[in-house]
Amino acid sequence: MTKPFLSIEHLTQRYPDGQGGAFTVFENASFGIDKGEFVCILGHSGCGKSTIMNILAGLAEPTGGVVKMDGMHVSGPSLDRGVVFQNYSLLPWLSALKNVTFGVSARFPSWGKARVIEHSTAFLAKVGLTGDAIHRKPSQLSGGMRQRVSIARAFANEPKLLLLDEPFGALDALTRGTIQDELIKVWSDTDQTVFMITHDIDEAILLADRILLMTNGPMAQVAESVEITIPRPRVRNDIVEHPNYYAIRNHLVHFLAQRSAELSGQAQTPDQQPKPVRIDMTEDADSEDPEPATPILRAVEG
Numbered sequence: 001m002t003k004p005f006l007s008i009e010h011l012t013q014r015y016p017d018g019q020g021g022a023f024t025v026f027e028n029a030s031f032g033i034d035k036g037e038f039v040c041i042l043g044h045s046g047c048g049k050s051t052i053m054n055i056l057a058g059l060a061e062p063t064g065g066v067v068k069m070d071g072m073h074v075s076g077p078s079l080d081r082g083v084v085f086q087n088y089s090l091l092p093w094l095s096a097l098k099n100v101t102f103g104v105s106a107r108f109p110s111w112g113k114a115r116v117i118e119h120s121t122a123f124l125a126k127v128g129l130t131g132d133a134i135h136r137k138p139s140q141l142s143g144g145m146r147q148r149v150s151i152a153r154a155f156a157n158e159p160k161l162l163l164l165d166e167p168f169g170a171l172d173a174l175t176r177g178t179i180q181d182e183l184i185k186v187w188s189d190t191d192q193t194v195f196m197i198t199h200d201i202d203e204a205i206l207l208a209d210r211i212l213l214m215t216n217g218p219m220a221q222v223a224e225s226v227e228i229t230i231p232r233p234r235v236r237n238d239i240v241e242h243p244n245y246y247a248i249r250n251h252l253v254h255f256l257a258q259r260s261a262e263l264s265g266q267a268q269t270p271d272q273q274p275k276p277v278r279i280d281m282t283e284d285a286d287s288e289d290p291e292p293a294t295p296i297l298r299a300v301e302g
């Protein structure tokens, strides 16, 4: 079997428990992400999503296990991996445009000034920021505009892997919706590999090719990998009409409401991969079988 672009192998994270012992956030977590995939991870607060993301970003070292990208060990931060956090993390003394050009000129040192500006302006335009707004400093922009700058900055650097840690968590629903659409547009234009943490099930279904489901911590597992069997392009108001939408949604809700707790605390065996889950109601709809449609839910042992 060929190795995926991003390979997380036997990842283990333990922290001191404050009483002289240690608690295990997760142990032996293993999964892969293919090039160009958009993968979301869902799980309850404290299960270890940000810990995984920080390890992928090279901002934290795991207690055990390795992360490989393109066959190379990930260790320490790199321009190959871009991160967008919930709190924007823009440089406050620079304009929106300069926040983007700053990274672009570091990433592409051979480019002249004009090319850096042209490239950065184009990415800001992709997320709806044009004209006077791009010359304003972060404090003069709304929360939604700041997050647009963060997304433009991350994509403009063309990292091999883009890590998004709840990037829309602080935004109102309307702005969130618009920026989700912009994110998908930029992603489809560039075909970058994205790993995103979210707490929003509908957002994950709209954006992801696959959703990884984590059980509750401590000793959390990446238990399932749910394929989003809804074709792209997906339009927010239309996808709810797709026959797979509620079948997938119900599966995710049931996992988070019940199974994430039931499965919690069970150690993951060293070679255990998340269980692939494929839900496709259209296979029934297309058939000439007059029986009422039932969900086709296949959980295949990995």
Ligand SMILES: Nc1ncnc2c1ncn2[C@@H]1O[C@H](COP(=O)(O)OP(=O)(O)OP(=O)(O)O)[C@@H](O)[C@H]1O
Pocket (backbone or CB within 6 Å): 015, 016, 025, 043, 044, 045, 046, 047, 048, 049, 050, 051, 052, 217
């Ligand atoms: N540096 C640290 N030292 C000790 N414990 C930590 C550290 N970082 C995280 N933890 C603990 O590890 C566990 C997982 O934390 P993490 O932030 O990864 O969870 P999460 O799933 O991202 O949560 P949320 O959804 O609330 O952001 C939590 O119990 C947290 O308290």
